[in-house]
Amino acid sequence: MLLHAPQLLDLATTTTGLRLVHGFSDRHGGVSEGCYASLNLGRKWGDDPAAVDENYRRIAASAGYRPQALRLARQVHGCTLIDGASSGPHEADGLWLARDSQNPLVVGVLTADCVPVLLADTSGQLVAAVHSGWRGTVANIAGKAARLLRERGAAQLVAAIGPCIEQPAFEVGPEVAEQFDPKYVQMVPHAVGLRPHIDLVAVVRDQLVAAGVLPSQIERVGGCTHNNPDDFYSYRRDGRGCGQMLSLIGWAPG
Numbered sequence: 001m002l003l004h005a006p007q008l009l010d011l012a013t014t015t016t017g018l019r020l021v022h023g024f025s026d027r028h029g030g031v032s033e034g035c036y037a038s039l040n041l042g043r044k045w046g047d048d049p050a051a052v053d054e055n056y057r058r059i060a061a062s063a064g065y066r067p068q069a070l071r072l073a074r075q076v077h078g079c080t081l082i083d084g085a086s087s088g089p090h091e092a093d094g095l096w097l098a099r100d101s102q103n104p105l106v107v108g109v110l111t112a113d114c115v116p117v118l119l120a121d122t123s124g125q126l127v128a129a130v131h132s133g134w135r136g137t138v139a140n141i142a143g144k145a146a147r148l149l150r151e152r153g154a155a156q157l158v159a160a161i162g163p164c165i166e167q168p169a170f171e172v173g174p175e176v177a178e179q180f181d182p183k184y185v186q187m188v189p190h191a192v193g194l195r196p197h198i199d200l201v202a203v204v205r206d207q208l209v210a211a212g213v214l215p216s217q218i219e220r221v222g223g224c225t226h227n228n229p230d231d232f233y234s235y236r237r238d239g240r241g242c243g244q245m246l247s248l249i250g251w252a253p254g
Contacts, residue, residue: 001029001039001062005160005219008249011124018104020127021063022118022249024162024221026231029062030055032243040233040243042110047243056246065106065252071095072108075131079139081148084250093136094145096128097250098152106250112235113225115200116162116247117142117208121154127249132204134172138179142204146211157213162247163222163232167199170226170236 002023012020030039031054036047039055060067071084073092081094084107095107109116109131117130128145130136146157167186177185177196184203187194201220208218225232225245233243 001025001058003162003221005118005158005221007158007217007219008118008120008160011120011122011158017101017254018099018251019064019254020120020124020249021065021106021252022120022127022160023059023063023247024116024118024160025059025246026163026222027233027243027245028231030058035238035241036243039245041246042112042233042244045240045242059246059248063106063248063252065104065250069104069250069252070106070108070248071097072110075110077133077135079136079141079144081128081130081141081145093132094128094130094141096126096145096148096152099125099127099251104251104253106248106252108246108248110244110246111162111164111225112233112242112244113165115142115164115204116245117145117204118160118162118247118249119145119149119213120158120249121149122156122158123154126152126154129247129249132200134176134198134200137200137203137207140207143207143211146208146213150212156217158217158219159208159213160219160221161201161204163225163228163245164200165226165234165236166201166224167197168227169224170198170200171195172198
């Protein structure tokens with residue numbers, strides 16, 4: 001149900017009073033049916049709302065946080081980061097939190113091919129969840145999130161890159177490819193000629209390193225969403241008839 005990053009799990013033993021909780025959901029262990037089977041956390045493409053509600057309850061129970069503690073934003077494929085503790089609906093593609101023993105919260109992002117990134121400082125005081133689609137990747141939202149946490153006092157960061165579309169499956173048009181450094185672009189033979197494929201994982205990893213995250217502190221969790229239909233949802237593969245996965249990080253009572 002939830003895939004964990006071992007280095008982030010190690011941080012859970014260093015915080016006092018609260019537990020650091022995190023994970024990347026797959027599509028197993030829920031109640032949604034049909035093309036949404038089974039652990040769909042997306043509400044916008046037609047799944048039964050009651051099933052999605054139950055899936056969220058199961059995720060919260062698995063991770064160990066109160067369902068009402070989860071904070072999400074309306075994702076718009078941009079580069080805005082917000083404080084997850086702030087009130088009201090927000091449009092953003094990244095949420096960060098400072099540890100609050102009186103009101104422990106969890107932040108999350110939804111994906112179905114885009115790159116989810118979880119960040120935590122090694123002192124257990126700051127975390128962030130980031131949705132890095134190709135536009136957000138061009139805008140360096142992952143690096144922006146790492147720098148934001150460092151500006152707020154994080155001395156050393158640990159990052160995890162979750163399930164997302166990988167280069168062999170991520171064919172794009174030339175208008176998209178030209179926005180990336182050529183070192184991340186591979187030209188792949190197709191019936192109509194060579195087509196560019198982008199390595200989003202490599203871009204995001206390099207952005208995190210440039211923002212001060214040590215390469216040894218960046219984990220890759222999960223596989224290619226597009227090429228593993230039994231385990232992951234994929235918008236590129238299934239279109240609007242697919243579900244979404246949740247990537248979450250925050251705190252729960254110890």
